[in-house]
Amino acid sequence: xxxxxxxxxxxxxxxxxxxxxxxxxxxxxxxxxxxxxxxxxxxxxxxxxxxxxxxxxxxxxxxxxxxxxxxxxxxxxxxxxxxxxxxxxxxxxxxxxxxxxxxxxxxxxxxxxxxxxxxxxxxxxxxxxxxxxxxxxxxxxxxxxxxxxxxxxxxxxxxxx
Numbered sequence: 001x002x003x004x005x006x007x008x009x010x011x012x013x014x015x016x017x018x019x020x021x022x023x024x025x026x027x028x029x030x031x032x033x034x035x036x037x038x039x040x041x042x043x044x045x046x047x048x049x050x051x052x053x054x055x056x057x058x059x060x061x062x063x064x065x066x067x068x069x070x071x072x073x074x075x076x077x078x079x080x081x082x083x084x085x086x087x088x089x090x091x092x093x094x095x096x097x098x099x100x101x102x103x104x105x106x107x108x109x110x111x112x113x114x115x116x117x118x119x120x121x122x123x124x125x126x127x128x129x130x131x132x133x134x135x136x137x138x139x140x141x142x143x144x145x146x147x148x149x150x151x152x153x154x155x156x157x158x159x160x161x
Contacts, residue, residue: 088125099118
């Protein structure tokens, strides 16, 4: 009879050890899953940043090679006008890509980096963007975002008396 009691206690002890081990393994799996998701999102964010940085660098290189592209083309030279139109379209297409990549509450850092760039490019190329034939090239949601967050640069602020 004593042998059965000792076997029962040993079995009960091993059952408890097994339950504890399975619980620890489940917790480890959950932590591993959360770490994997965190690591994946961080890698994705870094790749978004690197891609945007590369594209913007190329746009800046073009502007350095052709400084007249930084101003809304009003010169009668049709070649320069076409170049400016193409460049402004590339800039605003980049801005729309930034907007698309920055959607979601978890992308605060990406927005903190790239929204000032949108503001700067808006100040330079807003006249081009506001032409109806150019606005139609972009998603309505993006156009509404630009109108709401980056209003047209005003000509002159009224002075207070």
